[in-house]
Amino acid sequence: MINYKILIFGLPGSGKTTLAKHLSKSLNAKWLNADQVRKKFNNWDFSKKGILKQARRMKIISQMEKKKISVIDFVCPYDKGRKIFNADYLIWMNTIKKGRLSTFDKIFQKPKKVDYEVKFKNVNFHSSKIINDLKYRIFNRQDFNNNKKNSAVILCGGKGTRLGQLGKKIPKSLVKIHGYPIIWYIINILKQNSFNHFILPVGYKGNLIEKYFKKNSIFKKYNIEIIKTGQETSIAERIYRIREKIRSKNFILLNGDAIFDFDLKKILNNHEKKKFDITFMGCSAQLNFGIVGKLDNKIVGFERDVEFNSIKKKDKKNFTGYVYSGITILNSKLLKINFKNFSNFEKKFYPKIIKNYKSNFEQINGFWHSIDNIKDINNLNEKRNKIKYNRVKKIIKKIKYK
Numbered sequence: 001m002i003n004y005k006i007l008i009f010g011l012p013g014s015g016k017t018t019l020a021k022h023l024s025k026s027l028n029a030k031w032l033n034a035d036q037v038r039k040k041f042n043n044w045d046f047s048k049k050g051i052l053k054q055a056r057r058m059k060i061i062s063q064m065e066k067k068k069i070s071v072i073d074f075v076c077p078y079d080k081g082r083k084i085f086n087a088d089y090l091i092w093m094n095t096i097k098k099g100r101l102s103t104f105d106k107i108f109q110k111p112k113k114v115d116y117e118v119k120f121k122n123v124n125f126h127s128s129k130i131i132n133d134l135k136y137r138i139f140n141r142q143d144f145n146n147n148k149k150n151s152a153v154i155l156c157g158g159k160g161t162r163l164g165q166l167g168k169k170i171p172k173s174l175v176k177i178h179g180y181p182i183i184w185y186i187i188n189i190l191k192q193n194s195f196n197h198f199i200l201p202v203g204y205k206g207n208l209i210e211k212y213f214k215k216n217s218i219f220k221k222y223n224i225e226i227i228k229t230g231q232e233t234s235i236a237e238r239i240y241r242i243r244e245k246i247r248s249k250n251f252i253l254l255n256g257d258a259i260f261d262f263d264l265k266k267i268l269n270n271h272e273k274k275k276f277d278i279t280f281m282g283c284s285a286q287l288n289f290g291i292v293g294k295l296d297n298k299i300v301g302f303e304r305d306v307e308f309n310s311i312k313k314k315d316k317k318n319f320t321g322y323v324y325s326g327i328t329i330l331n332s333k334l335l336k337i338n339f340k341n342f343s344n345f346e347k348k349f350y351p352k353i354i355k356n357y358k359s360n361f362e363q364i365n366g367f368w369h370s371i372d373n374i375k376d377i378n379n380l381n382e383k384r385n386k387i388k389y390n391r392v393k394k395i396i397k398k399i400k401y402k
Contacts, residue, residue: 004069005062007085009076010093011108012100015121019093020073022123026131029069032062034076046103048078055081077108086244090114091130095121150268151248152195154186156256157203157229157238162373171205173256174212175371177380178392181212182371185259187222188399193264195252198222199245201229201238236342236349243335255326255370259380261395262366270362271329277357278350279329282322283364292322292361299359322361325368367391 006023008016017033024031037058038044045053055076062070076082082090092114098105116133118126160167166175173183187198202209210226213219225245229238239253250272252264271279280292280299292299324346334353342348353359369388371377379385380392 003063003065003067004088005059005085006069006071006089006091007076007082007087008071008073008091008093009082010118011096011098011104012075014093014095014099015118015123016073016075016093018121019091019118019123019126020071022127023130024071026127027069027071027134028067029071030062030065030067032058032065032070032072034058034072034074037061048107051076051078052081052084055084059085075104075108077104079109079111082111089116089134091116091118093118095119149197149247150195151197151199151246151251152190153199153201153239153242153246153251153253154183154256155235155238155254156183156200156206156209157231157233157235158255158257159204159231160257163377164374166374166377170208171202171256172371174205174208175257175377177259177371177377178396180396182259183209183212183256185395185399186254186256187219187224189261189395190252190264191222192399194268195264196223197247198224199242200224200226200256201242202226203229203231203233203238234343234345236339236345239335239345240340246332246335248332250329250331253328253330257372258326258368258370259392259395260325260327260364260366260368261391261398262364262368267362268329271360274360275358276329276360277331277334278353279360279362280324280350281327281329281362281364282324283368284320284322292324299354299361322363325364326370327368367395 006029008020008023010016020031020033023029034054038054041057043050043054043057045051054074055078058072058074062072072085072087074085076085090111090113092111094117099108116126116130154173156171156173158172160170160172160175163172163175173186174181176182177185183200190198200209206226206228213224213226227242227245229241233241250268252268267279267281270276282292334357337349337352339345339349369376369380371380380388383389
């Protein structure tokens with residue numbers, strides 16, 4: 001059962017409880033009050049440790065709730081406590097400079113980012129605004145109605161060093177093909193393939209990606225989370241930092257630098273039906289360029305490891321090499337593996353998974369094109385490359401009119 005957590009936090013006396021009561025009634029949601037929870041557990045520890053423990057307690061209780069929405073009012077003075085609670089929607093009651101209890105005045109940390117900030121007390125005014133915003137964020141979303149969430153992690157941290165001067169201006173995922181950024185294609189095609197929760201770990205020029213989504217109001221109804229993970233962060237560490245944001249048993253992991261169009265929904269259904277732990281996707285290629293290796297329809301190697309090479313020599317007739325697309329479906333249990341410090345995520349993580357877990361490979365039956373350099377951009381944008389040019393035009397039409 002999906003439960004959306006709305007956290008209303010702020011100093012004592014800022015109006016949290018009044019707004020929480022009003023919202024919970026309007027939304028037919030469960031209301032949880034921090035003081036009532038403390039009373040129930042007879043726990044009045046207001047030390048930092050006690051407050052963080054209360055955040056964990058409130059999170060667990062809200063997750064157990066049967067209603068689709070929970071409205072929680074809680075002082076929650078520490079940033080760490082808000083991260084622990086991990087709300088879907090954050091409301092900061094910034095209506096007073098000093099609260100009823102001076103203790104909280106001293107320790108309260110102002111948030112860096114919230115979904116809604118209340119600067120004056122007017123419960124009807126703010127309730128109306130918040131509910132209107134939630135219509136886009138929750139009520140119109142497919143996952144809210146069918147109770148199934150399919151998460152997609154789109155890696156958007158690369159610098160695009162092979163893009164020359166263009167790479168110095170914008171991140172790769174904002175490179176335009178036929179007037180639309182690569183990320184526009186990715187999110188819309190994923191959405192058409194039943195994915196409805198998008199996590200974007202950003203790095204290099206991540207602020208431009210944030211601006212793009214804020215500027216384009218069409219994305220307001222999409223469930224998109226942009227997470228800053230640092231400019232020099234490895235892929236392994238980016239994935240490690242956002243792992244708790246993933247909300248589905250199986251999720252898709254892909255690079256934010258390719259345009260594609262094939263039946264991902266079918267591949268996801270097959271992955272779930274046959275209970276694979278990991279499904280790679282790629283295109284056929286000459287053996288010398290194979291990154292994923294299959295022998296007798298079973299994955300036996302990844303990224304030219306020793307075992308991979310020995311099998312190629314041993315049995316070339318039954319061996320096939322594929323170019324890995326950078327698109328993978330994984331069971332979220334794999335995120336429990338300690339991969340944070342892997343210098344190369346693909347070379348170290350994937351061979352380990354292939355060896356110890358149930359793996360699958362699907363050949364792409366459709367269109368996939370990675371954008372690594374200026375030549376790749378021109379190949380898709382210029383009319384002289386008729387096949388690729390027309391294929392991208394068809395994808396645009398499919399996105400706009402489906």
